[in-house]
């Protein structure tokens with residue numbers, strides 16, 4: 001049961017019932033959340049989480065939805081979007097503090113304009129700082145953890161800063177799944193603004209040339225196994241262009257799946273299972289999902 005009266009009492013932001021989640025994700029598939037809330041600010045968010053924890057209501061943090069596949073049945077509980085809350089990025093004693101709802105693009109732009117290097121490889125990743133920290137997002141040999149000194153997270157309803165050593169960062173992994181990330185502190189070396197702008201532009205052009213950005217997708221579906229590339233393994237298994245329902249293994253980048261327009265989450269799961277099975281038969285390697293599965297009772301095999 002969603003404690004709606006209490007939620008209305010503490011939250012000033014947008015509250016919607018049975019809100020379809022598909023439009024909020026980059027794959028554009030997925031059913032409704034029982035309740036979808038955009039807290040107006042940090043206080044709204046903290047008060048809301050306190051109510052949900054006290055009432056034992058399941059909840060899910062939604063960043064930009066660029067790394068989550070929501071089931072066709074949707075999510076039973078409350079989805080909390082950081083679209084309106086936690087959207088500031090600022091300097092603090094030479095460091096940069098970026099709140100979880102800030103888009104990675106805005107974070108990178110801010111750092112570049114300040115002449116700070118080390119995060120420009122994140123340019124073009126369509127997530128939020130919160131989602132980026134949870135996923136330890138990265139590209140071109142770097143990841144968000146490289147220059148992240150500490151992460152602010154809710155513990156027992158109280159915001160606490162955890163030093164990097166306690167963040168559990170690994171390749172596309174952190175200790176924060178299922179928790180509430182509020183912000184990150186970054187310590188970045190100085191760089192030449194013109195050089196950083198050029199590098200950011202080159203990296204975005206490279207993405208545009210190699211990724212199927214014209215169709216809905218979730219970026220890389222699978223993690224790269226140690227010493228191998230998932231895209232190459234999928235291509236070598238003859239799966240490029242393989243289609244189930246309205247979802248296809250991209251012709252442009254084999255580790256991407258694209259929604260041709262009428263795809264469902266079930267189509268995606270079936271294609272994930274087919275790819276994992278076929279690649280295993282072909283190479284003996286088990287592809288592990290990078291994308292998070294939300295609201296599934298029986299899930300695709302994660303490893």
Ligand SMILES: Cc1cc2nc3c(=O)[nH]c(=O)nc-3n(C[C@H](O)[C@H](O)[C@H](O)COP(=O)(O)OP(=O)(O)OC[C@H]3O[C@@H](n4cnc5c(N)ncnc54)[C@H](O)[C@@H]3O)c2cc1C
Pocket residue numbers: 026060061062063064065066067068082100101124125126127128129130131132133134135136137138139176177178179180181182211213217218219220292
């Ligand atoms: C076109 C495209 C290109 C991409 N390229 C890359 C790439 O180069 N490198 C890369 O690493 N990834 C890439 N991705 C994947 C994705 O953009 C990243 O993983 C990104 O960091 C996810 O951020 P998000 O805000 O969209 O997270 P979401 O998809 O909204 O959420 C992802 C997970 O984080 C959780 N979460 C989100 N915010 C919070 C929070 N504040 N507190 C606690 N939990 C939270 C969610 O519950 C979920 O479990 C790409 C995706 C697309 C669509």
